[in-house]
Amino acid sequence: xxxxxxxxxxxxxxxxxxxxxxxxxxxxxxxxxxxxxxxxxxxxxxxxxxxxxxxxxxxxxxxxxxxxxxxxxxxxxxxxxxxxxxxxxxxxxxxxxxxxxxxxxxxxxxxxxxxxxxxxxxxxxxxxxxxxxxxxxxxxxxxxxxxxxxxxxxxxxxxxxxxxxxxxxxxxxxxxxxxxxxxxxxxxxxxxxxxxxxxxxxxxxxxxxxxxxxxxxxxxxxxxxxxxxxxxxxxxxxxxxxxxxxxxxxxxxxxxxxxxxxxxxxxxxxxxxxxxxxxxxxxxxxxxxxxxxxxxxxxxxxxxxxx
Ligand SMILES: [Zn+2]
Numbered sequence: 001x002x003x004x005x006x007x008x009x010x011x012x013x014x015x016x017x018x019x020x021x022x023x024x025x026x027x028x029x030x031x032x033x034x035x036x037x038x039x040x041x042x043x044x045x046x047x048x049x050x051x052x053x054x055x056x057x058x059x060x061x062x063x064x065x066x067x068x069x070x071x072x073x074x075x076x077x078x079x080x081x082x083x084x085x086x087x088x089x090x091x092x093x094x095x096x097x098x099x100x101x102x103x104x105x106x107x108x109x110x111x112x113x114x115x116x117x118x119x120x121x122x123x124x125x126x127x128x129x130x131x132x133x134x135x136x137x138x139x140x141x142x143x144x145x146x147x148x149x150x151x152x153x154x155x156x157x158x159x160x161x162x163x164x165x166x167x168x169x170x171x172x173x174x175x176x177x178x179x180x181x182x183x184x185x186x187x188x189x190x191x192x193x194x195x196x197x198x199x200x201x202x203x204x205x206x207x208x209x210x211x212x213x214x215x216x217x218x219x220x221x222x223x224x225x226x227x228x229x230x231x232x233x234x235x236x237x238x239x240x241x242x243x244x245x246x247x248x249x250x251x252x253x254x255x256x257x258x259x260x261x262x263x264x265x266x267x268x269x270x271x272x273x274x275x276x277x278x279x280x281x282x283x284x285x286x287x288x289x290x291x292x293x294x295x296x297x298x299x300x301x302x303x304x305x306x307x
Contacts, residue, residue, distance in 0.1 A: 034134050034276040036269040042070070042130035043188070043264045046113065047122035054117040055155040056088030063113050064091045067152045070133050071095035074140045076150065083154070085161030090114070090154035092162045097140055097148040104145035104290055105177035107283060108238070109135055110163065110229055111184040112156030119262040124253045125156070127188030127267055128244075131276045138280060144287040146179050153229050156185075163229035167236045180205045180286055181240035183230035187275040188267035189245060189254035193218055196225030196242035198234035205239045205286070212281035218274050225252075243279055245271045 046053065046063055053060045064080055071078040076095035083090055093113075099106070111128035115121025129152055136150045155161025163183075170178070182205075195209050206222065213220045225231075225242050233240035245268075246252050256262040 032138065034138070034273050034280075036273060038137070039130040039134050039272055039276075040264070040267070040269055042133050043122055043126040043267055046126040046129060047115070047120040047262070048264050051120045052117060053113060053115045053121060055085050055090050055114050055158045055161060060090060060114050060154055064093050064152070064154065067093040067113060067129065067133070068095075071136060071150065074137055076136060076140060081166065083162060083165040085155035085158050085165075088155075088158070090158075090161055092154055092166050093152040094166075095136060095150040097136075097144070097150075099144050099147040101145040103177075104147070104287075105179045106147040106149050106174065107144075107179045107286055108149050108151060108181040108233065108240075109184075109279070109283065110151040110153055110181065112153040112162065112229055114154050114157055114162075115262075116157050116258045118258055119256070119260045120264075122256075122262050122264045122267050123188045124186050124257060124262060125184070126264070127186065127272055128184030131184050131187055131272050131279065134276055135279055135283070139283065142284075144284075145290065146287050148283070148287075156229055160227075160229055160232050163232035164235070167232040167238065170236065175236050175238060178233075178238040179290065181230055181233040181238050182209075182279060182282060183228055183233075183240065183242045184244070184275065184279065185228040185242060186244045186246070186253035186257075188269070188272050189256070190247040190250065190268075190271060192246055192248065193220045193271075193274055193278065194244050194246055195220050195222050196228070196230065196244060197222070198224065198226055198231050198240070201234060201237060202230075202239045202241050205241050205282075208285050208289075209241055209243070209278060209282045212285055213278045216274075216277050216281060218278060220278070243275050245275060
């Protein structure tokens with residue numbers, strides 16, 4: 001059947017490309033788990049090479065370009081969202097992995113990448129940003145019903161600038177279909193994993209994180225925390241939690257908090273790995289467990305309008 005020959009050749013060529021394409025290598029074991037070396041390389045790039053990333057400065061912009069480049073390399077639909085923070089300008093870096101089911105909504109995973117003017121912000125918060133990038137790398141190749149949106153926030157150190165802009169300007173429908181938000185801040189120092197929340201609207205998400213941490217044999221404590229980016233999502237009624245690390249008898253972000261000594265050498269990557277494990281398990285759990293929403297009722301008037 002000669003008329004099928006081009007088609008067969010085409011299929012053969014496609015199979016060959018899929019099987020032998022560079023990067024399509026299932027034996028690369030390191031790619032399926034949190035990679036401490038990759039995480040530390042991100043911290044070295046942000047808090048070492050770039051350094052202080054104060055809101056509105058060229059260095060904050062350089063960090064945004066670094067992050068956007070990383071997300072693009074993972075094949076994610078990436079954009080930089082410019083935004084005002086008081087009299088300054090900052091930017092969020094947003095990377096989207098579309099879900100299989102348009103009605104399943106979106107799970108947001110975020111971390112701020114800016115620092116204060118006094119220090120290079122390795123723990124606060126290149127550590128959370130590095131876990132965000134690792135989570136994006138690991139989740140990018142999995143299949144989920146909901147959309148996953150990864151956001152590196154600018155301007156956190158000035159009134160949660162990036163996250164309040166992002167959450168505040170989410171269209172009402174997107175706020176409504178949001179499944180939850182998990183924020184990472186100061187995840188590279190201390191001995192204890194903690195889950196922060198603003199109010200009871202996050203109860204279900206808190207419980208998921210607690211259950212998944214227990215399944216991983218990672219003890220966690222719960223605390224009310226309002227001064228990080230998850231609070232901007234709670235503000236618009238999206239269930240939101242913070243994952244962070246601390247040590248008893250120390251302030252929340254450790255002894256180097258907002259100082260010139262918050263350098264890459266002080267970061268404990270084992271702490272980051274535990275936080276990453278809780279994050280990944282909770283995202284997968286949340287994506288698999290979507291309670292019925294009333295979207296049908298919300299969409300019904302639009303459908304009628306179109307008839
Ligand atoms: Zn922070």
